[in-house]
Amino acid sequence: MHLLSSKRGILETAQSLLLICSSVWLTPSYAEEMYGLRVFSASMHSRHEMLYLDAQLDYDLSQAAIDALDSGVPLTFELEGEIFKPRKWLWDKSIFSFKQHYQVAYHALSQQYVVTNISSSIQNSYSRRNSALLAMGRVNDLPLVEKKSLPVEGDYQVRLRISLDINALPVPMRPWAYINSEWLLASEWYVWDLD
Amino acid sequence: MPMIGLLVMLLISLYVLSNATENTTRFNKQYGWLILLNMAGLMVLVGMIGVSLFNLVRQYRAGIAGSRLTVRLVAVFVLLSVIPVSIVYYFSLQFLQRGVDSWFDVRIEKSLEDALQLSQVSLDLRQRELVRQMPSVVGMLLDVSETNAGLVLSDLLESTGAVELSLLGKNNRIIAFSSADPGKVVPHRSDEDVLMQVRQGTHYVGLEPIRDSGIHVRLVYPVPAGSVAGTEIRLLQALFPIDQRLNTLAGSVQSYFTVYKKLNYLREQLKRSFLLTLSMVLLLSLFSAVWVAFFSAQRLMAPVRDLAEGTQAVAEGNYDKQLPVAGNNEMGFLVRSFNDMTRRIAQTSQQARESQQQVESQRAYLETILGNLSSGVMTLDHDLNIRTVNPVASKILGVDLRDYSGRPLDDLALAYGPLRRFISILKPLSSRQEQWQEEIVLFSQSGRKVLMCRGTTLVDDQGQSGDHVIVFDDITTLVQAQRDAAWGEVARRLAHEIKNPLTPIQLSAERLQFKFQNKMDTEDASMLLRSTETIVHQVEAMKEMVNAFTDYARAPAMELQRLDFNDLIYEVTEMYKMPELKMKRQLDERKPLVQADAARLRQLLHNLIKNALEAMENSQTLKIDVSTRCMDEAGCRFVELSIRDYGRGFPEQAMGHYFEPYITTKSKGTGLGLAIVKKIVEEHGGMVTAENLPDQGAVITIRLPVITTMKANEEPDQAMVMARKEP
Incomplete structure (x- = not known):
């Protein structure tokens, strides 16, 4: 569910360290319950000289996250991806990277779960939480980059992952979210070759 | 300085942190960093405190000066800071708990919920109203061809007051769409679940928040397949606005309800978050205070430590120790005073050294004078212990008196027999207050010595009787x-x-x-x-x-040579061999050698024998005992010759004057015989005594110094030393 990446910032490394420490004493009572984020599938397709991303994301929220959502706390997820050239001895060379933010929030008056693509401001409402999460997990035809801006030669790979943006949580929640595995929700990198 | 920087930085970050906790958006994003920064700062502080503590413990164990006081100061400082901070922390915590709890009230919660429900109810009315008019609207869409649908929808949009109408076909394909917003080309999609539910034959009505335009009512109504063949069940999707005022109020109720609910949910987290910030503030204050306690205690103690070291140095005699001046406070004053003190001590000790040197040089000068005096000088304290002697005194007395410095005069008398008489005369004289003068005859290995002693008691400043000084000269030669x-x-x-x-x-x-x-x-x-x-x-x-x-009177030069005293006696006594004279010789086998003039010794022997014979003039039996004996009395070696007669003996009235010229009791003779004997004996550094024996006759005893196997012209002192070494 969480991968130590060499390219992550210090903050996240620290978070991971804190997580390792805290996992000893902050083991949740419903640890058996499966939760976590996953990139189920992902692919690229091109149309009109443009690269588009299709992906199926799986949001299995922890109970803590669900409680927070139902209590009116909006949850923001960050989809980040990168086209890179893998190198053996050096760090991978990044060609293009992107980030998308999705937010799900509960609207008490209408009793709807409102999913917003923050980048595109598109907003949809769902009466059920699962529908909302399912809808949020469907990424179709996300335009990324013009093909001509990418180098022609060479083998490239794409990686994608989805994570809960703790920095978008209300401040009082953050210190605990940083060290609580229920809140450290992030998928592993989903990597595939770019055709 | 870096420490102050760190503290200021931590304070600022704490301020920012507390602001971030209160949801000020400015620092919202950096919250994690701030926590990390503060924790790192606290770690640095803890590390520094640990180092300080370790050093202090080490110093304490090593017993370094000032460490105990530092420990005590640190303890006091820490106590002084920990107790109030802890109290403030405790009450802040209480206040925080109650404060946060006081935000939430069941009544408020209930009223908010009621308000929300009220909103829902009032919106419900509008929804019902809309649902009621829907069948007529749907009726107008029955059997409408796909091409006409758009036009119909536009008409309906106007007549119903909807903001958006869309007609969905099979697989939710959009058949037609009409919106009050001309820029809008795609309808707001409904939830798949809703569409599926509506396809079952029911309708859906619900509220939906639309971005930037508030709450709308969404209606999804099935449009039954008409009489035209091939038509399927279509769905009419409609979005209706609600009254502007109602929208605003409901929106406001919704947002406040959400905020309240969120806050309620976050209550514990909020408390924990405040607790975290507060704890960080506490720890920062506490650690800063502890560190400042260490820092200030050490700074305060530095001059004390210096002073302790300085005092130790002074105690060890290092008066040049100057301490670094510690500021302009009382401690600095103390240090300056210490420096003044050591400087003065150094000056004083320098002066003392100089005056001691002066005294030493004067003493040396005095010793030089005493050493070059021809008279022997000896001083005694009031208990008659020898204090000082000059070399000449040792030479005159034939004893190295330096070994007896500080020891009683009696020790000297015990160790050197010949000095016994000298000391026994000296002792009563020394107790006299006034000046005295006495001639004392001393017999030692180097012979008979006449000493002229003068003594006086020194009077010190207090006028008390102090030491005695005795000056003596060897006047033997002079008297002779x-x-x-x-x-x-x-x-x-x-x-x-x-x-x-x-x-x-x-x-x-x-x-x-x-x-x-x-x-x-x-x-x-x-x-x-x-x-x-x-x-x-x-x-x-x-x-x-x-x-x-x-x-x-004639005193020709002495012709000294080594003589076997026994041989000489033998030779002379042989001459007096007569039938009527019984001569008994008892000569020491050790054959004493003397350094003497042979002719004079012969004369001496002749005189003695003649004297003995004359003493026995009228006796019936003529009998003389001649004996020699090697004596070793108190380290002084000499030969003793006794000539004993069995005559009348010396007359009592002449006692003490036997050896003076013209003292004779005999009918004939010049009266010079014994005088000459004495003269010769004295010339050879010897001593002569005469006494009457209780039974009959008299004995004249001569003691002459013997030479040992060494050369004849050796110093008598050295000869004595060598003689002492012999078994």
Whole structure:
């Protein structure tokens, strides 16, 4: 569910360290319950000289996250991806990277779960939480980059992952979210070759 | 300085952190960083405190000066800071808990929920109203072809007051769409679940928040398949606005409800978050205080430590120690005073050293003077312990007196027999207050010595009787010379005044006898003969006497040589071998060697034997005992010759003057025999005594210094030392 990446910032490394420490004493009572984020599938397709991303994301929220959502706390997820050239001895060379933010929030008056693509401001409402999460997990035809801006030669790979943006949580929640595995929700990198 | 920087930085970050907790958007994003930064700062502080503590413990264990006081100061500082901070922390915590809890109230929650429900109810009315008019609307869409649908929808949009209408076909394909917003090309999609539900034949009505335009009512209504063949069930999707005022109010109720619910949910997290910030503030204050306690205690103690080290240095005699001046406070004053003190001590000790050197040089000067004096000088304290002696004193007394410095005079008497007499005379004299002068005769290995001693008691500043100083000169030679000169004068006069007329007297008497003997009658002639013979005999005797005086006065140079004393005695006594004389010789087998003039010693022996014979003139038995003995008395080696007769003995009235000229009890003799003996003995550095024996007769004892196997001209002192080493 969480991968130590060499390219992550210090903050996240620290978070991971804190997580390792805290996992000893902050083991949740419903640890058996499966939760976590996953990139189920992902692919690229091109149309009109443009690269588009299709992906199926799986949001299995922890109970803590669900409680927070139902209590009116909006949850923001960050989809980040990168086209890179893998190198053996050096760090991978990044060609293009992107980030998308999705937010799900509960609207008490209408009793709807409102999913917003923050980048595109598109907003949809769902009466059920699962529908909302399912809808949020469907990424179709996300335009990324013009093909001509990418180098022609060479083998490239794409990686994608989805994570809960703790920095978008209300401040009082953050210190605990940083060290609580229920809140450290992030998928592993989903990597595939770019055709 | 870096520490102050760190503290300021931590304070600022804490301020920012607390602001972030209160949801100020400015620092919202950096919240994680701020926590990390503060934790790192606290870690640094803890590390520094740990280092300080470790150092302090090490110093304490090593017993370094000031460490105990530092520990105490640190403890006091820490206590002073920990207690109030902890109290404030405790009450803040209480206040925080209650404060946060007081935000939430069941009544408020209930009223908010009621408000929300009220909103929902009022919106429900609008929804119902809309649902009621829907069948007529749907009726207008029955059997509408796909091409006409758009136009119909536009008409309906106007007539119903909807903001958006869309007609969905099979698989939710959009058949037609109409929106009040001309820029909008795609309808707001409904939830798949809703569409599926509606396809079952029911309708859906619900509220939906639309971005930037508030709450709308969404209606999804099935449009039944019409009479036209091939038509499927279509779905009408409609979005209706609600009253602007109602929208605003409901929106506001919704947002406040959400905020309240969120806050309620976050209550514990909020408390924990505040607790975290507060704890960080507490720890920062606490650690800063502890660190400041260490820092200030050490700074405060630095001059004290310096002072302690300085004092130790001064105690060890290092007066040059100057301490670094510690500020302009009382401590600095103390340090400056200490520096002044050490400077003065250094000056004083320098002066003391100088004056000591002066005293030393004066003492050395005095010693030089004393050493170069021809007189022996000895000082005694009031308990008669020897204090100082000069080398000449040691030389005169024949003892190295330096070894006896500080020891009682009696020790000296015990160790050196010959000095016993000297000391026994000296002791009563030393107790006298006034100046005294005494001539003391000393007999030692180097012979008889006449010492002229003068002494006085020193009077110190307080006028009390202090030490005694005794100055003595060896006047042996002087006395000898005086006596010799006196007797020489006597002898010269005798020779001159008496000897000259003797020959004419003798010749005249002989002529008288020769001329008148034959002319007188027998009676007269015999009387003349007797008289002239008497004159001649007496004159002869007088001549003899004058010759003796001449001999005495004449003092030819001594011809010293090594002699076996026993041989000499043997040789001389052989001459007196007579049948009627019983001569008993008992000579020491060790054959004492003496450094002497052989002729004079012979004369001495002759005189002694003659004296003995003369003493026994009227006795029936003539008997003389001659004996020699090697004596080793108190380290002083000498030979003792005793000549004992069995005669009358010395007359009691002449006691003490036997050896002076003209002291004689005998009918004949010059009276110079023993005087000459004494003279010769003294010339050889010896001593002569005479005494009557209780049974019969008298004994004359001569002691002469012996030389050892060494060369004859060695110093007597050294000879003595060597002699002492012999077994």
